[in-house]
Amino acid sequence: MVGIDPDTDFTVRPWVKEGIDIGGLKDDEIILGAEGHIFLGLEEARPGDKVVFYGQEFTIAGVLEPTGIGIDDSGYVTMEAIYGMAQLADANAMLQIDVEPGDISVVMVDVKEGYERAEVATAINRISGVAAVTSRELMSTSVAQKLESLTPGMLLIGAGFWVVTVLMIGALFSMVINERRRELGLLQAMGATRRYVFRMVMLESVELTFLGGVLGLVVGGIVMLTLKGSLSTSLGIAFLWPAAWYVALLVAAYLVLALATGAMGALYPATRASRLEPYQAIRTGE
Amino acid sequence: MIELVKATKTYHSGGDEVRAVDSVDLRVAAGEFVAVVGHSGSGKTTLVSLMGGLTRPTSGTVMVDGRDIWTMSNRELSRLRSDRIGFCFQFSSLISTINCLDNVRLPASFLGDHKGDAGRAMRLLELVGLPEKAGAFPSELSGGQQRRVAIARALVNEPGIILADEPTGDLDEETEEDVMDLFEEINLGGVTIVMVTHSSRLASRAGRTLRMENGAVVEEVTRAPRSEYPLSSDSV
Incomplete structure (x- = not known):
C-alpha cells in the first residue's frame, strides 16, 4: 500500500490506463497494480468494486497496466488515506502502523533534463536529516537499465535483418526479372519506355514490401497483445503501450521503412530490367 | 519507308563472332508485302528485329521514314515502336495475366491516347474473328487464336508497318491460311508487312521474297504487283 500525491506523482502515472483520472483520486479510492487483486484474495479487480484495507473501505478507481515489477503487487491511495488508515488501525487492525500525519518515507525527485542526478543528490544531501540516492543505486535492475542494455542489441539485430531483407529482395527481384525477360522485352517492343519498365519493377517491389509491412504490423500487434503478460514476466520488464500518437508515428515510420526497403532492394534489378535490349530479352526469355 | 544501309549485327558465342546479319542493304517501300525466307540461323529474325529497332546494329544504319532510328x-x-510498328512474334506473345481485350489494348496504353479504347480493341477482335474471346485469358485460347489476338494487338495503334516473325509457325494449315488471308487484307489497307517464314508457299503470297543465307540476302524475287497493291511513290 503506497500513499502518493496524485497532483505531483510521476512514478505511477506512466502505468495508468486510459480512463483513470489519477489527478482526481479521492481519499476513499484506490488504484491497484495489475496483480494487486491477488493480495486481496480476489479473482479479479474491476473499477467500482469495493475492497477493505485495515478496516477501511476503498473503491477501486482503476487497475494499472502490467509492469513486470513491484508496481504490479501494490495499491495506491492518497497520503490522506494512508494517515486515516494508520489512525483507524489502532482500533481496527491487529498490526499497528506507526505513521503520523505529515510523515513521509520517500520524496521522488524527477530531475529535469540537462541536470546531473548525482549533482542534484549532492545538493539534497546538504539538507540535514535527508539522504538522497539516485535511481541507479535504488533500482539496480530497473526497467530503464534493462531497456538500455537491450536496446542497442535489438537495434543491431534489427539493422542486420533489414540489410538481409534488402539483399533478399534484390536477389528475389533479380530472379523475377530473369524469369520475365521475355515479357519485359515484349513490353518494350510494344512501346514501353525504359522508364516505364524501371517504374513497373520498382512499384511491384514497393507494393510487395508495403503489404508485407501491413501484414507484419497486424501479426506483430496480435503477438504483442497475446504475449505481453508473458513477456513482462519472463523478461522482468514492464510492458506499456505508448501514447496513441506515438504508436501512430511508429506505424507510419515502419511503413515508410517497408516502402524504402522495397525500393532499395529492387533498385539494381529494376535498373537492369530497364536496360535490357528488347530483342535479346525476347530471344533469351523464350 | 524502311531502309537498311550496310546493316550488320554480330554476336559473340563461345568466343566466336557470329554475323547474324552481314552488311545488308535493303529498302522496303510503303505498302509492300515482303516475305523473308531462309534456313534456321540464316538471320531472318535478327533482320526483322533490326528493322523494328529491337536491337542495335553493330554497324550500318537502320532508317524508318527517312530517319536513322538509332539517333533517336x-x-x-x-514511340516509334508503339505508334508506327506492330510486331507479331513467332511464339505466343500475349501477357498471360491479363485477358485478350486488355492484351489488345496494351500497346495503346503506351501512347497515352484513346486509340486503344475498349471499342476499338473489340472491333479488332472482331476483325480477327474472336470477339467472344475478349474476356478470356491467353491460356484458354488455342495457338491459332493466340496468334490472331497478337495480330489484333499489333494493329491497335494503326501502325504503318507490321513486322511478323513466323506468325503462322506451329499452326495447322487451315489456321495458317486464315492468318495469311488476314495479313493480305491488312496489306490491302495500305499497311507495309515484312513477314519471316520458312514456308515457300506462304512466301509466294507476298509481293517480294528475300532469301537469306549466313546473314546476307542472297536472292530476291519480285512478283508482278497485284492491282490492289497500293504501292506508293513515297518509298525511301
Missing part, C-alpha cells in the same frame, strides 16, 4: 532518344524510339 529512348522515348522517341519507344
Whole structure:
C-alpha cells in the first residue's frame, strides 16, 4: 500500500490506463497494480468494486497496466488515506502502523533534463536529516537499465535483418526479372519506355514490401497483445503501450521503412530490367 | 519507308563472332508485302528485329521514314515502336495475366491516347474473328487464336508497318491460311508487312521474297504487283 500525491506523482502515472483520472483520486479510492487483486484474495479487480484495507473501505478507481515489477503487487491511495488508515488501525487492525500525519518515507525527485542526478543528490544531501540516492543505486535492475542494455542489441539485430531483407529482395527481384525477360522485352517492343519498365519493377517491389509491412504490423500487434503478460514476466520488464500518437508515428515510420526497403532492394534489378535490349530479352526469355 | 544501309549485327558465342546479319542493304517501300525466307540461323529474325529497332546494329544504319532510328532518344524510339510498328512474334506473345481485350489494348496504353479504347480493341477482335474471346485469358485460347489476338494487338495503334516473325509457325494449315488471308487484307489497307517464314508457299503470297543465307540476302524475287497493291511513290 503506497500513499502518493496524485497532483505531483510521476512514478505511477506512466502505468495508468486510459480512463483513470489519477489527478482526481479521492481519499476513499484506490488504484491497484495489475496483480494487486491477488493480495486481496480476489479473482479479479474491476473499477467500482469495493475492497477493505485495515478496516477501511476503498473503491477501486482503476487497475494499472502490467509492469513486470513491484508496481504490479501494490495499491495506491492518497497520503490522506494512508494517515486515516494508520489512525483507524489502532482500533481496527491487529498490526499497528506507526505513521503520523505529515510523515513521509520517500520524496521522488524527477530531475529535469540537462541536470546531473548525482549533482542534484549532492545538493539534497546538504539538507540535514535527508539522504538522497539516485535511481541507479535504488533500482539496480530497473526497467530503464534493462531497456538500455537491450536496446542497442535489438537495434543491431534489427539493422542486420533489414540489410538481409534488402539483399533478399534484390536477389528475389533479380530472379523475377530473369524469369520475365521475355515479357519485359515484349513490353518494350510494344512501346514501353525504359522508364516505364524501371517504374513497373520498382512499384511491384514497393507494393510487395508495403503489404508485407501491413501484414507484419497486424501479426506483430496480435503477438504483442497475446504475449505481453508473458513477456513482462519472463523478461522482468514492464510492458506499456505508448501514447496513441506515438504508436501512430511508429506505424507510419515502419511503413515508410517497408516502402524504402522495397525500393532499395529492387533498385539494381529494376535498373537492369530497364536496360535490357528488347530483342535479346525476347530471344533469351523464350 | 524502311531502309537498311550496310546493316550488320554480330554476336559473340563461345568466343566466336557470329554475323547474324552481314552488311545488308535493303529498302522496303510503303505498302509492300515482303516475305523473308531462309534456313534456321540464316538471320531472318535478327533482320526483322533490326528493322523494328529491337536491337542495335553493330554497324550500318537502320532508317524508318527517312530517319536513322538509332539517333533517336529512348522515348522517341519507344514511340516509334508503339505508334508506327506492330510486331507479331513467332511464339505466343500475349501477357498471360491479363485477358485478350486488355492484351489488345496494351500497346495503346503506351501512347497515352484513346486509340486503344475498349471499342476499338473489340472491333479488332472482331476483325480477327474472336470477339467472344475478349474476356478470356491467353491460356484458354488455342495457338491459332493466340496468334490472331497478337495480330489484333499489333494493329491497335494503326501502325504503318507490321513486322511478323513466323506468325503462322506451329499452326495447322487451315489456321495458317486464315492468318495469311488476314495479313493480305491488312496489306490491302495500305499497311507495309515484312513477314519471316520458312514456308515457300506462304512466301509466294507476298509481293517480294528475300532469301537469306549466313546473314546476307542472297536472292530476291519480285512478283508482278497485284492491282490492289497500293504501292506508293513515297518509298525511301
